[in-house]
Amino acid sequence: MSIIYVLIPLAIIIVGIAVIIFFWAVRSNQFDDLDRQGYSILFDDDINQKDVDTNEQKEKIDKTDDSK
Structure with missing residues (x-):
């Protein structure tokens, strides 16, 4: 009983600490934004942006090579 x-x-x-937290x-x-983190796994913009930048750089190189 003691x-x-x-x-x-x-x-x-413990309950008081949980309420304060x-x-x-x-x-x-x-x-504020509960959906963003869930969608970040599905739509990873950083990787896609790197791919786009790499493709744009390749296109620029190809254009300069074609002009020579």
């Missing part, structure tokens, strides 16, 4: 005197305050402290996350705009 363990209850330890567990109840411990549970209250939740309000910090809301205040720091952690929940």
Whole structure:
């Protein structure tokens, strides 16, 4: 029965910390854009942009080679 005197305050402290962390996350705009991170796996713009840049550079090189 004496363990209850330890567990109840411990549970209250843990819940209090969780509530503080939740309000910090809301205040720091952690929940503003929930869809972006999910779509970032499907549509990786950084890799596609590198591919586009590489293709554009290849086209420029080919055009300069053709003009010679």
